[in-house]
Amino acid sequence: MPVRKSRGGGHVSASEQSNDAYIVGDTGVLDFNDMSSDDAETGAPSASDDEPGGDDEVEDEQEVELRQALLEYQTTAARLRDEEAGITVDADGEQQDPSLDPGSDSSEDERPNRNTVGDIPLSWYKDEDHVGYNIEGSKILRKARRDALDRLLDKNDSRKALRTIYDEYNDEEITLSKEELSMVMRIRKGQFPSVQINPFEEYNDYFTRERMIMPINDAPVPKRRFIPSKHEEKKIVKLVRAIRNGWLKSKEKKPEEPPAYLLWADDNLADTNKTANGLSYIPAAKPKLPGHAESYNPPKEYLPTEEEQASWQLMDPEDRPKFVPQAFDSLRQVPMYGAFIKEVFERCLDLYLCPRVRKKRMHIDPESLVPQLPKPKDLQPFPTTLALRFSGHTDKVRSIAPDSSGQWLLSGSDDQTMKLWEVRSGRCVRTWQMGAAVHSVAWCPIEAARVVSACVGNKLVMVHAGVGGKTSAEAASDLLKLPSSTPTDTPVGPEGDQLTNWSQRTEGGLEIIHRYPVRHITWHARGDYFSTVAPSGNTQAVLVHQLSKRNSQNPFKKNRGKVQRVAFHPSKPFFFVASQNHVRIYNLAKQALSKKLLGGSGAITCMAIHPSGDHVIIGSEDKRLAWFDLDLSDKPYKALRYHTFPLRGVAFHRTYPLFASSSDDATVHVFHGTVYADLMSNPLIVPVKVLRGHDINDFSGVLDIAFHPTQPWIFSAGSDSDICLFCN
Numbered sequence: 001m002p003v004r005k006s007r008g009g010g011h012v013s014a015s016e017q018s019n020d021a022y023i024v025g026d027t028g029v030l031d032f033n034d035m036s037s038d039d040a041e042t043g044a045p046s047a048s049d050d051e052p053g054g055d056d057e058v059e060d061e062q063e064v065e066l067r068q069a070l071l072e073y074q075t076t077a078a079r080l081r082d083e084e085a086g087i088t089v090d091a092d093g094e095q096q097d098p099s100l101d102p103g104s105d106s107s108e109d110e111r112p113n114r115n116t117v118g119d120i121p122l123s124w125y126k127d128e129d130h131v132g133y134n135i136e137g138s139k140i141l142r143k144a145r146r147d148a149l150d151r152l153l154d155k156n157d158s159r160k161a162l163r164t165i166y167d168e169y170n171d172e173e174i175t176l177s178k179e180e181l182s183m184v185m186r187i188r189k190g191q192f193p194s195v196q197i198n199p200f201e202e203y204n205d206y207f208t209r210e211r212m213i214m215p216i217n218d219a220p221v222p223k224r225r226f227i228p229s230k231h232e233e234k235k236i237v238k239l240v241r242a243i244r245n246g247w248l249k250s251k252e253k254k255p256e257e258p259p260a261y262l263l264w265a266d267d268n269l270a271d272t273n274k275t276a277n278g279l280s281y282i283p284a285a286k287p288k289l290p291g292h293a294e295s296y297n298p299p300k301e302y303l304p305t306e307e308e309q310a311s312w313q314l315m316d317p318e319d320r321p322k323f324v325p326q327a328f329d330s331l332r333q334v335p336m337y338g339a340f341i342k343e344v345f346e347r348c349l350d351l352y353l354c355p356r357v358r359k360k361r362m363h364i365d366p367e368s369l370v371p372q373l374p375k376p377k378d379l380q381p382f383p384t385t386l387a388l389r390f391s392g393h394t395d396k397v398r399s400i401a402p403d404s405s406g407q408w409l410l411s412g413s414d415d416q417t418m419k420l421w422e423v424r425s426g427r428c429v430r431t432w433q434m435g436a437a438v439h440s441v442a443w444c445p446i447e448a449a450r451v452v453s454a455c456v457g458n459k460l461v462m463v464h465a466g467v468g469g470k471t472s473a474e475a476a477s478d479l480l481k482l483p484s485s486t487p488t489d490t491p492v493g494p495e496g497d498q499l500t501n502w503s504q505r506t507e508g509g510l511e512i513i514h515r516y517p518v519r520h521i522t523w524h525a526r527g528d529y530f531s532t533v534a535p536s537g538n539t540q541a542v543l544v545h546q547l548s549k550r551n552s553q554n555p556f557k558k559n560r561g562k563v564q565r566v567a568f569h570p571s572k573p574f575f576f577v578a579s580q581n582h583v584r585i586y587n588l589a590k591q592a593l594s595k596k597l598l599g600g601s602g603a604i605t606c607m608a609i610h611p612s613g614d615h616v617i618i619g620s621e622d623k624r625l626a627w628f629d630l631d632l633s634d635k636p637y638k639a640l641r642y643h644t645f646p647l648r649g650v651a652f653h654r655t656y657p658l659f660a661s662s663s664d665d666a667t668v669h670v671f672h673g674t675v676y677a678d679l680m681s682n683p684l685i686v687p688v689k690v691l692r693g694h695d696i697n698d699f700s701g702v703l704d705i706a707f708h709p710t711q712p713w714i715f716s717a718g719s720d721s722d723i724c725l726f727c728n
Helices: 014-019 037-042 061-085 148-157 159-163 178-188 230-245 306-314 340-353 469-480 535-540
Strands: 022-025 028-031 130-133 139-141 164-167 172-175 385-391 397-402 408-413 417-422 428-433 438-443 451-456 459-464 501-504 510-513 520-523 529-533 542-546 551-553 565-568 574-578 582-587 592-598 604-609 615-620 625-629 638-640 647-652 658-663 667-674 684-692 702-707 714-718 722-727
Touching (some): 148 159, 159 164, 397 714, 397 722, 408 438, 451 520, 459 469, 520 565, 535 542, 574 604
Antiparallel strands (some): 397 408, 408 417, 438 451, 459 510, 520 529, 529 542, 582 592, 625 638, 647 658, 667 684
């Protein structure tokens, strides 16, 4: 048989070369067939060695015999050396270690020590005789490394050497099994390591393909849809006819006589003895046991003095004590009780005529039922005194609005005028003739322009207030100037296409003509957007306008109920719409309904938002002021009923913890309302003052109220054509 040269100095047969085509090194599994001729320098076989007729020449027969003899000698020497070491070789030429035999008795102590020094470079131990330390702290000595000739002989003697790698970190040799070699080869081919893994598992259809008909909502079926069975209906009619004709008669039970029971039984028998009605027997009340005072010869300290006896004689017979202690020498001298026969007779009447009933008495102090509230003087400041009266209107004052500085006050009245007042002096600075009743007035939040707005008929009028100097007038002129591109002659009405018509006033200012009468206006905090309310407008009851673009839009195509008030959130994109029965809060960013507040039994007339935006107060015609906590519930947190007539106005103070309400009873109620930052603490609401300064005119009282922006003062507009200022 021809023999090829091996690069390690030994010889390997062609059959062994073909069977062991893979070798495992430190970097993984190497394929002999994939190696090039450049691997010859490192001792790896190349493709040219496997081909017959390569570059290696066949030795002559003498040289072949010498090499075979040398190979047999090396094989025999290796076998003897393995037998001395206790290692046997199986039929396939693989070595078997007795310590690895499953039947052998091995323990944890016989396992080789592992290096426990951690992730430390092994170059530190290159000049040492050890490679680390074991768990007990002893050195792990290096094993004697065999030379290249021994490794070559092992390679030729056993196929196991081709699958053995050297672990430099633990200084040991590890032999890979055939299963591990197969796993490595599958990974190199891009396959799963285990043959048992199936990448194409059967699909489990978790969902059914049956068509399921579901209802639109999950509301229970109403009772009006119930259709009784015809058979049951006939049966019921038959029974009713039999009862009316007297064919069916119930069996009358004979009244059972109540069993006899002991009237003065012991208390322990109270639970066992029952009356005829099934009630527990109530024992008689135990009298108080007599003491030293009831003795016929009590001690001297229990006997009354002459002064006490004289005072008892002066008392009324009803107030005198029933028993007075007396001293007798013997029991024979004790006289008979004078009212003995009378008391026995009354006792017998009580037992015969009045059955005893257990009555639970609750001793409750009325003052304990009243909540403990702080005193009003501890909650100052708040308005208490009428300080100034603004007189000049000739009819009901519908609306008032102080500016942001608190220096000026704007008012609108049914006398078709709008007036501007100086707060400190009460002087009327300017009057505008509007031509119709003014229902609502408001200041534009842009302080540099000093623009005021008023709802007059079906128009919204915006003019300069005339205060603030030349700079304010120029800013107001630029703000209220109508661009040339804005149409001014487009009809507004049922036949027109536009919602509103923006036009320039001849006296100066801006007019926005609506299709329906406007009753309320509210501004956004930034001053560019404002909203108007026309309660009779049906689908156009609420309009939102943009002053910079001279544009109007209708955000709600359909309003649920008659809209009374609208308001913008102080800091968030929320819009409050108050109808007669509900308050709907819309999210302008999401364009969706966020929350719905439930009103009371009466129609809502007024609304105010807390400066934080988390609380709302609502006044209604049922004489109730409702406080809503938006984080708590959609129902009122507190309902205050202090007015005797429907409410017409509510307001919050910007900085002080105050809010107030006005009514047709011509009074203004001021409340202290502290809102805590802690969400677990409820707001503190305390009524502090009732303000009176107006008269009832034509069944109307105080129509509107407004707080001073910086001081704890409040303005009130009455139906008696006056405006009052209440100060602290």
